[in-house]
Amino acid sequence: MADISERKKKILAAVVDEYVATAEPVGSKLLAEKAGLRVSPATIRNELAELTGMGYLAQPHTSAGRVPTAKGYRLYVNELMERKPLSDEEARTIDSSLAQRSGRRERMIGDAGRLAAELTNYPALSMSPAGADTVERFDLIYVDANTFIIVLLMRSDTVRNKLVRLPFSVEEAMVRKICTVFNANFCGVTEAEITPSRISAAERAVDDSMGLVAVVAGFTIEALAERGGTQATLTDGAKLLRLPEFRDPDKAHSLMSYLSDAENLRRLPSVSVPGNDDIKVLIGPENVAEELRDSSVILAKYDAGDGVEGLIGVVGPTRMDYSVLAAKLSYIAEGLSKALAGGASGALPGFGKLMIPENNLQNMPEKRTE
């Protein structure tokens, strides 16, 4: 890959930059002007022909300008592109947006996705692959004779709960006993380890003939299963339609349908690609899915705490400004990591910010500026 002249690199970079900006195949004449080289179009043409032969460029038809191939983009991303730093203003926008909401973790991740979509003008996707979670502590709140609440404090510092209404009555002591048993036997346990036999054992231990233990265990399993799977969401898919490469409704439809299934999103980042590890770029055919063959995905890692890693990124055509997108996404990911570390699990969340008066005086729910 390094067996490529300096001048060719410069030309390739210029082609990519130009094509990314205009979406039109770029020709020798334009390059002669724009690329910093002081050579004639004819010379450029020779170089272009060679680059095409090497597979970095392609031409839509015999008599058109050149367009980068996936291989061309790959080289560009790995070696050529200059890492553009964010403008101060953008950095500030991101900082403040992320600082604003120190709410629940899921919500912050969702918000980060929205932010990414807004800032990049591409559909954003956000994933939080919670590693196998476990219950840290069980609480059963006895409400009345036929109502109690299950509260699970998870190792991931999230809390799950469920209100249970019974068609018969139980005594508070019973609820307490169940709680104790669960805390003794099901803390730190993974989903797979909640076996029917262990449940029966617990049932015997508390002398439960009414299936209460089963209810609590069922909910626990549910909570673990939900946390165990990666959450993946797409924000603002409509933004695709603005792009010239998706003016063909069939293409747009195929891609958008594909992306609207969360299952597909989850599978997305499974490919491994050369290059930086904090930011992952999947270019066109590097994607496994047929539907993504002429689209690219840029993903940035963030740290969701406890060593769990999430991803936030954008989807778009192969023709994207990888350098600025990568910069923006890294910055967002970094900010998100900090926000999650600082806010959600560390010190008292937004202690200064959550104070009542301000919060309550602007009491219209969910006012977002867009």
Added chain:
Amino acid sequence: MADISERKKKILAAVVDEYVATAEPVGSKLLAEKAGLRVSPATIRNELAELTGMGYLAQPHTSAGRVPTAKGYRLYVNELMERKPLSDEEARTIDSSLAQRSGRRERMIGDAGRLAAELTNYPALSMSPAGADTVERFDLIYVDANTFIIVLLMRSDTVRNKLVRLPFSVEEAMVRKICTVFNANFCGVTEAEITPSRISAAERAVDDSMGLVAVVAGFTIEALAERGGTQATLTDGAKLLRLPEFRDPDKAHSLMSYLSDAENLRRLPSVSVPGNDDIKVLIGPENVAEELRDSSVILAKYDAGDGVEGLIGVVGPTRMDYSVLAAKLSYIAEGLSKALAGGASGALPGFGKLMIPENNLQNMPEKRTE
């Protein structure tokens, strides 16, 4: 509106049916065959001309067939269309899909949306306008010296919680005291009623100098605000792109962008229209938003319990099969009402179904058949 001959009605209905099916303007010859009338195309032409004059039909250009106007659709929806009952098979599909998931309320509503989208092949929207909620009961779970969990049991039978980590330590007694005070003073209270003065009073009552009361109050406000607003989501927006009327990418973009803002969705059903009250049909220009001017929305009411009403529906072009869509949506809405009433708040949720073994043996999360 009733000043319209029986034959005209028949013809109008035929035009609508045909146009809905084919998306092509329909002409006199076809109508002469399809509509049950035993008259010649020429006669039909006369009638068509009159219907056009009355504003029920329009022709795209001088020499094309007729297309229903919004007014035409309105008449069709209100008087003409035959309420087609669902096929047994469809009914069964819906029943079983809804019965399957007896999870949390929000989840069920979301699932119903997905079901609607799948069954109708249109983007679905689901809204749950929870009326002003209040807290029924506060619980503070003391975890360790600098951690506790806030658990709010709401009147709507949902539970909200938050994990609080403190940068200093508190005693269990203190947490208990705060809990007592909140239960005494903030149960059944709306968001607006949580005033700074009441909070200060509570702070004095428990001798809180560290802002713990403020944290709990802040979370309470947040929970109330969130519940108070209508939740609205769109499922499967990509389905729009399959329709001929959205082959124009600009149209598609405009509508999809509009729909991807939840705020817009919330505003949607504010118009009141003539006709049945359980199912609401907004036809083209009856919609307030510019972006919806040549689209229609069909919404069915469901009962989310406690007299709170939600909506579930679909969005599409004005050319939709209102009768079958209305039927499907009513059925889903009805089923959802039952499911919510029976499962979530009534008896023990899915007592038989939630049993452990089956649930745990198929332990791959979220396997949905699609």
Added chain:
DNA sequence: ATTAGCACTCGAAAATAAAGAGTGCCAGCA
């Protein structure tokens, strides 16, 4: 009132023509 007949309109699709951008290659020049 209904119908057959017919001239007419107007869009969609097909056919044709013109324009333009960019290439590849060759021959000349440093």
Added chain:
DNA sequence: TGCTGGCACTCTTTATTTTCGAGTGCTAAT
């Protein structure tokens, strides 16, 4: 050997024209 200007050629894009046909509105006859 590498660069450059020149030039013929290719192939898309766009515009223009032509053709075709579906559907109408009107009139006159039943």
